[in-house]
Structure formats: C-alpha cells, structure tokens
Amino acid sequence: MPLEGVWKVLELPVGSEFLVRVVTAVVVLAVFLAAGHYMPSWLLSRLKHVETGFIQKIGTTISIFLYVIGIVAALSVLSLSYAVIEIIFVLVVIGLLIAFRDTLANAVGEVYIRLRTPFSEGEWVKIGDLEGRVASINTFDVELATPHGERILVPNSLFLRGVFVKKPGMAGSIVEAYFSLRGVTIEEARKALKETLKTIRPELSGEPKLRNVERENDYVRVTVMLPLLNVLKAKQLVNRAVIQLRRKGYEAEAL
Amino acid sequence: MPEKMDVSVVFPVKNRASYVRKAVSVAYKAEGVKEVIIVDGGSTDGTIREALKAKAKTIIQSKLVYPGKGVAMRDGAYYASGDIVVFLDVDIKNMAPSFVEKLAEPIMRKEAEFVKGCFEREAGRVTELVAKPLLKIFYPELANFRQPLSGEIAGLRKTFYEVEFEEGWGVDVGLLIDMHRLGRPVTEIDIGFKDHEMKPLPHLTDMAHQVADAILKRAVEDGRIDRRAAEARLRAIVERV
Amino acid sequence: MRIVVFSGMTHTGGLAVATLREADPEGKLIIVEPTVEKSAAAKKQFPWAEVLKKNVDEFIEYLKETAQLIDVFVACSDSDAVNYRFCKTALDVGVPMVIPVLNNPLNRELFQRSGVSIIVNPYASIKPKLLEALKADGEISLYESLNSQIVLHAYKPTSRVKLESPEGEVCFLAVKADGSTVSKVREVDKNEVLYVLGVKDAVRRCLESVRAARGKRVSG
Numbered sequence: 001m002p003l004e005g006v007w008k009v010l011e012l013p014v015g016s017e018f019l020v021r022v023v024t025a026v027v028v029l030a031v032f033l034a035a036g037h038y039m040p041s042w043l044l045s046r047l048k049h050v051e052t053g054f055i056q057k058i059g060t061t062i063s064i065f066l067y068v069i070g071i072v073a074a075l076s077v078l079s080l081s082y083a084v085i086e087i088i089f090v091l092v093v094i095g096l097l098i099a100f101r102d103t104l105a106n107a108v109g110e111v112y113i114r115l116r117t118p119f120s121e122g123e124w125v126k127i128g129d130l131e132g133r134v135a136s137i138n139t140f141d142v143e144l145a146t147p148h149g150e151r152i153l154v155p156n157s158l159f160l161r162g163v164f165v166k167k168p169g170m171a172g173s174i175v176e177a178y179f180s181l182r183g184v185t186i187e188e189a190r191k192a193l194k195e196t197l198k199t200i201r202p203e204l205s206g207e208p209k210l211r212n213v214e215r216e217n218d219y220v221r222v223t224v225m226l227p228l229l230n231v232l233k234a235k236q237l238v239n240r241a242v243i244q245l246r247r248k249g250y251e252a253e254a255l
Numbered sequence: 256m257p258e259k260m261d262v263s264v265v266f267p268v269k270n271r272a273s274y275v276r277k278a279v280s281v282a283y284k285a286e287g288v289k290e291v292i293i294v295d296g297g298s299t300d301g302t303i304r305e306a307l308k309a310k311a312k313t314i315i316q317s318k319l320v321y322p323g324k325g326v327a328m329r330d331g332a333y334y335a336s337g338d339i340v341v342f343l344d345v346d347i348k349n350m351a352p353s354f355v356e357k358l359a360e361p362i363m364r365k366e367a368e369f370v371k372g373c374f375e376r377e378a379g380r381v382t383e384l385v386a387k388p389l390l391k392i393f394y395p396e397l398a399n400f401r402q403p404l405s406g407e408i409a410g411l412r413k414t415f416y417e418v419e420f421e422e423g424w425g426v427d428v429g430l431l432i433d434m435h436r437l438g439r440p441v442t443e444i445d446i447g448f449k450d451h452e453m454k455p456l457p458h459l460t461d462m463a464h465q466v467a468d469a470i471l472k473r474a475v476e477d478g479r480i481d482r483r484a485a486e487a488r489l490r491a492i493v494e495r496v
Numbered sequence: 497m498r499i500v501v502f503s504g505m506t507h508t509g510g511l512a513v514a515t516l517r518e519a520d521p522e523g524k525l526i527i528v529e530p531t532v533e534k535s536a537a538a539k540k541q542f543p544w545a546e547v548l549k550k551n552v553d554e555f556i557e558y559l560k561e562t563a564q565l566i567d568v569f570v571a572c573s574d575s576d577a578v579n580y581r582f583c584k585t586a587l588d589v590g591v592p593m594v595i596p597v598l599n600n601p602l603n604r605e606l607f608q609r610s611g612v613s614i615i616v617n618p619y620a621s622i623k624p625k626l627l628e629a630l631k632a633d634g635e636i637s638l639y640e641s642l643n644s645q646i647v648l649h650a651y652k653p654t655s656r657v658k659l660e661s662p663e664g665e666v667c668f669l670a671v672k673a674d675g676s677t678v679s680k681v682r683e684v685d686k687n688e689v690l691y692v693l694g695v696k697d698a699v700r701r702c703l704e705s706v707r708a709a710r711g712k713r714v715s716g
Contacts, residue, residue, distance in 0.1 A: 202498070202523050203498055232565075333578035
C-alpha cells in the first residue's frame with residue numbers, strides 16, 4: 001500500500017503541513033525532556049531543608065511525569081486523532097501500572113513514611129512478626145536490623161496496610177530461660193539459681209527474677225526472667241549460668 | 256610497582272563555597288581516591304551545601320575555634336577510612352588530580368610514611384623568617400625542607416593516630432616534627448605550580464606566633480632549649496614579624 | 497548492662513562515665529582509651545570500671561568482635577569525627593543502643609542521618625535556661641523527653657489570661673510574682689510564669705488556645 005494510503009487509514013495528515021507539525025512536536029518534546037532533566041537539581045536548590053536523597057527521588061518522579069506529558073503533547077501537536085492518542089496513553093498507563101504495581105505501592109509507601117514520619121532511621125519498629133531498628137528507609141523498602149543480628153528488607157507497602165509500633169528509646173526485652181537441677185530440693189534450687197544469677201547480673205539491664213520453681217520427677221525446673229537490652233547474648237549468659245552451677249556441683253541443664 | 260592503597264582526601268575549609276565543588280570533583284578523579292572529606296570550620300556561605308552536592312563526606316569540626324586548622328585536620332584524619340590521608344588546601348586555583356597522586360605516591364612506594372608537598376613558589380614570610388630559622392637551630396635534620404609549613408600533606412592514616420594535632424597554624428610544622436620524632440620516614444615532594452591566595456598580613460602575626468610556639472614547645476620537650484629561653488625567643492620572633 | 501564508653505578522658509567523657517555508673521551500678525562498664533596515658537588516667541579515676549587501651553582501628557575491630565555482648569555504646573571523645581565512625585560501626589554491627597555526645601551541636605544532623613536515635617547535646621540547656629531567665633514574655637520550650645512525646649513549656653503572659661484546657665491532657669503549674677507556686681491554675685497574669693507539661697500535641701493545642709485568649713481581658 002502506498003504511504004499516503006497508510007496515512008489516510010490511520011487518519012494522519014499528509015504533505016508539508018505535517019512536516020511542520022513534526023518539527024513542532026520535536027521542539028515541544030525537547031522542551032519537556034529538558035524540563036524533566038533539570039527538575040531534580042532545581043528541586044534540590046529550592047528545598048534545602050528536606051533530605052537530599054528523598055528530594056532526588058521526588059525529582060525523578062516529576063521528571064518521568066514531565067517526559068510522559070511531553071510525549072502526549074508532542075502526539076497532540078501531530079494532530080493525531082484523539083482516539084489514537086487516548087489508546088496509546090491508556091495502553092502505556094495500564095502497562096506501567098501492571099508492570100510496576102508493587103513498585104508503585106512501595107514508592108507511595110516511602111512518600112507516606114517520609115511525609116507523615118511515623119518513624120525515622122534509628123527508631124525501633126514492629127510490623128507483624130518482624131521487629132528491629134530502622135537502618136535505612138529506601139525507595140521501595142525499609143531495612144531493619146533485627147535483635148538477632150540480621151538485616152531484613154520490609155517492603156514499604158507493608159507500612160501502608162500493617163500495624164507497627166514505635167518503641168521508646170530504652171526498649172529492651174525480658175528473656176525467659178529454663179533451668180533444671182537434678183537431685184535437689186526446691187529451696188536448694190532456688191538458692192543455687194539466685195547465687196548464680198548474681199554472677200551474670202552485670203550483663204543484664206535489670207534484676208533477674210525467678211518466676212517459677214517446680215518439681216518434675218527427680219528434677220527441679222526453674223523459670224528465670226532475664227531483662228536484656230541485647231537479646232543476642234541470652235544464650236551465652238544461660239550457658240555461663242549452667243557452667244557456674246556445675247562448678248558448684250549441681251547437675252544442671254538449660255532447657 | 257606501588258602497592259594498591261586507598262586514599263582519603265581531606266579539605267579543611269571555612270567559607271570557601273566557590274572553590275569546594277571543583278576541588279572535590281578534581282580530587283575524586285585522582286587515582287586510588289575512595290573518599291573526599293570536607294571538614295568545615297563553621298561556614299556561613301553555603302560551603303557545606305556545595306560539598307554535599309559534590310558528593311563529599313562532610314563534617315563540621317568538633318571545636319569551632321579560630322584558627323582551627325589543626326582541629327579540622329585531626330577530625331579529617333579520624334573521619335577518614337582510607338589507608339593514606341591526603342590534606343590539601345581547597346582554594347588552590349589550579350587544583351589537579353596530580354597533586355593528590357604525587358603526594359600519595361612515596362607512601363604507596365613505601366618510601367615514606369609522611370610526605371610534605373612543596374611547590375614552585377617563593378616560600379612565605381612566616382616560613383622564611385620564623386619556621387626555617389627555628390628548625391635550623393633546634394631540628395637541623397629538618398632544615399632542608401623547602402616549605403615546612405605547606406598545607407599539602409599526605410600520611411599513613413594510622414600514623415596520624417599517634418600524634419597530637421596542634422589546634423591552629425602550628426599543625427603543619429608540628430606534624431612534621433612529631434613524625435620525625437616518632438622515627439617515621441618523612442620526605443618532601445615537589446607538586447608543581449600552585450596558584451593560591453596569599454594570606455593577608457594581619458593573619459601572619461597570629462600564624463608566626465603559633466608556628467614558633469609549636470616548634471619551641473617541642474624543642475623544650477626534647478630538651479633542646481629550656482623553657483625560659485624559649486619564651487624569650489618567642490617574644491622576639493613575634494616582634495620581628 | 498554491658499556499657500562500652502570511648503571517653504577520650506575529656507571533661508564530658510568523665511561526666512558521662514560517672515553518670516553511666518549511676519544509671520546501672522550493678523552493670524559492667526568498659527572504658528576504652530586511645531593512649532597509654534589516658535587509659536592509665538582512666539584506671540586511676542574510675543577504679544570500678546574495666547579500662548582498655550585501643551586506638552581507632554583496634555577499637556573498630558573490638559566493636560565488631562564483641563557486638564553481640566554490648567548493650568550500649570557511648571561515644572564521648574573530643575572529636576565528632578571519631579565518635580561518628582564508632583557510632584556508625586556500632587550501628588552496623590547491631591549494638592542495640594548507640595549514644596554519641598556531641599562536641600559541636602551542628603553535627604547533630606550528621607549523626608541523625610546515620611541512624612542514631614539518641615543524641616546527647618551538652619549545649620542543649622543553654623537556650624532554654626537563658627530564655628527562661630531573660631525572655632520577658634511568650635513561650636519557651638524547656639524540655640523534650642527522649643522519644644519526643646512529652647514536653648515541658650514555660651509561658652510568660654503579657655496580660656492576664658484565662659486558661660481553658662481540657663482536664664487531664666496537660667498539667668499546669670504557675671509561679672506567681674511573689675515566688676509562690678500554684679498547682680490548680682485557672683488564669684495567669686503578667687509577671688507570672690505558667691509551666692505546661694504534657695503530651696507534645698496537647699501542649700501545642702493548649703498554648704494555641706492560650707495565645708488565642710491573649711488580649712481578652714479577664715473580668716475581676
């Protein structure tokens with residue numbers, strides 16, 4: 001099919017007038033591309049009080065928006081029929097939304113976190129079963145340093161739907177530890193544990209407490225509450241207590 | 256073949272917004288540079304903003320004293336994480352990556368642990384009238400340094416942790432003497448032409464006093480002069496300048 | 497608690513060490529000093545603490561190796577640069593509580609950006625104390641609790657103001673012109689100081705209402 005026939009089928013204009021429109025469309029596109037290109041640095045110079053990284057992300061978003069508008073404006077200058085423009089636009093938007101639905105939700109999550117500041121870097125948060133100190137707030141996720149020494153990435157979108165708790169600065173934990181001592185009375189077990197706990201007291205954030213002391217066959221089972229700021233050392237402290245008890249001649253185990 | 260070592264470049268600055276961006280970007284171009292650090296002495300002209308834009312690590316010096324060059328240099332050395340720390344003045348108009356590379360090279364070659372930069376320019380008045388005569392008397396082994404007060408310095412980061420930094424203008428010569436006292440290999444290297452703003456005259460009086468004080472203090476500690484004679488000499492030097 | 501302090505044996509460092517001892521007398525306090533002289537001085541001044549001599553690099557390694565045992569790290573040397581490096585390392589290796597003591601309050605933002613949530617600013621009392629003593633009228637922010645939830649403000653009125661605040665949200669105390677204190681405060685007059693303690697938002701709302709009532713003369 002000749003080229004003019006193709007134009008007619010697509011309802012596109014023909015001749016030198018179309019060439020002028022093409023040039024105009026290129027100019028319009030260039031203007032929007034330039035505006036989009038310089039947007040992040042312009043925003044940086046205007047919003048000095050807001051964190052640089054966040055402004056750069058906002059700037060990038062606005063840049064992309066300007067690029068899209070530029071494309072649409074350029075298409076409209078070409079005098080394509082509204083139907084064609086609308087179809088192109090709707091397809092692009094639907095495609096972007098489908099492809100980046102999680103990404104967009106996470107990005108919106110970051111905007112929520114930054115603007116509403118429900119928490120910031122360094123604070124302690126709990127979301128569902130996940131808990132930890134906020135190491136960094138990123139475009140798509142929040143990095144948490146957990147009490148177990150792990151680094152986990154929580155998608156920002158979870159903070160839009162989930163419930164989180166900000167703990168005060170002095171947040172610590174009470175760790176329950178279980179000991180069993182064979183061949184002793186309840187009173188002897190209580191006394192032995194109290195003396196042993198004194199030796200690990202300097203590592204605790206408060207006084208340890210005996211919660212429950214009960215007999216099970218020839219064992220005495222003792223539940224101990226250990227207040228700890230750094231829960232990572234719980235296992236080491238319990239082991240240290242067991243060694244102390246054994247040195248004193250008790251047949252002791254940590255459960 | 257020089258050993259591969261990371262370099263941290265430190266610029267002690269105060270109100271040098273117009274220079275900082277170029278200096279940082281040039282420093283990043285030098286070979287081996289892992290970080291550029293701006294230690295700000297309480298600028299009010301947007302120096303920090305410019306430094307951040309240039310992607311420099313930025314900190315404000317711990318003690319805002321005047322002159323606080325030594326405080327800034329100490330903070331820079333502590334903030335740095337590279338194997339070698341290079342200190343440069345930020346207001347060098349012809350700043351080039353070669354300044355950093357030339358200063359770091361003797362350390363990478365393991366020929367020195369502390370390097371002083373000298374340049375193709377007549378040494379300043381304080382150098383000629385104060386530093387050199389005093390070094391000739393009390394530390395003749397350092398008297399052959401052409402520009403003992405040069406702010407272009409490189410050193411192994413760890414060696415900077417072994418010395419006390421003077422707070423003010425005495426820091427450059429103080430470091431030179433301290434490194435020598437510690438037995439670290441020190442050397443001077445020509446870094447070429449340096450286009451640099453000269454200090455105004457009133458600053459030179461303070462500078463002369465502090466440079467002389469830094470040298471004489473160490474001479475007293477090393478038993479090369481008694482305290483009373485050092486004080487008398489210090490007064491005479493300040494009057495001369 | 498196992499508290500590790502890099503004190504630098506400064507005046508601030510000494511005060512911090514003594515305070516940490518007071519906070520947990522039964523705890524384990526480890527003071528780290530960079531030089532032989534400073535560690536000897538620390539041993540002499542704080543005989544109840546464990547003192548270690550470690551330079552900057554050695555201390556960073558120490559933090560990495562013992563992070564699982566450390567509850568609190570406090571950096572109070574006289575260099576914000578070295579304090580920053582230590583705090584950053586301590587945070588990265590998972591020390592639960594990291595507290596720098598600032599030398600220059602202008603570096604607060606740098607520490608905040610690194611993720612430190614508790615920052616001690618020794619200069620923080622200068623402004624409220626001077627304003628409380630010298631400012632003739634208006635609001636003065638006196639205290640903000642660690643998690644910024646509880647605040648204490650002072651208010652010096654220019655004329656008599658009737659207080660209309662919901663019960664229970666904030667606590668009022670007033671110091672009268674003759675120096676006496678009043679706890680059940682209904683109104684406050686010129687030359688008197690009103691102290692408002694409460695949750696941040698409630699105190700803000702309360703002071704807004706006081707400002708709005710300003711100028712409305714109270715009869716009697």
